[in-house]
Amino acid sequence: MQFTQTLKAFATSALLGGAAMAGTAHAADYVIDTEGAHASIQFKISHLGFSWLKGRFNDFEGDFSYDADNPEAAEITVTIDTASIDSNHADRDAHLRSADFLDVEQFPQARFVSTDFIPHDDGEATLEGELTLRGITRDIAIDVEKIGEGEDPWGNYRVGFSGETEFRLEDYGIDYELGPTSEVVYLELEVEGIQQ
16 A cells, blocks of 8 residues: 555656646757748948938848747847948949958958847846957847747747847948948848748
């Protein structure tokens, strides 16, 4: 009788422990959905103080991990093909690829690797990390807003974010004279990931 009670207690404990573990959220791994064009890296810079010059990088890839119950553990890595810069003007794009700017022959990739994810009470967050551009690595902070999370109509699980940041051209060794109003580049990021 004692043995039977002990066995039942052990089985109950094991079942409860398993259920508790099943209910524990773990960080999920996501691949950024560039194939479906549900992500983008866009930039803008002032043109002499008269207008905004806008463009994008057409080719990039990345992955991230994210758990809504433990957002502080989020991590992301993104690699950008710098030659894919596209400002909708062939001659300007050729100049942007030259040594005056991105120097894509010597530095064909830019890379962002996160170091910290700091949630805020308003539902937004700050993503900190290192941006390597033209072979120069500097710390950068991105203001992040979570857009949504859930299952899509095809059975995939997705989560998406928007982000904004900025940096000075001179921080990455770009000293081409564009005038005092054109020293800062503003980045607008859309990241939608598919859970793996």
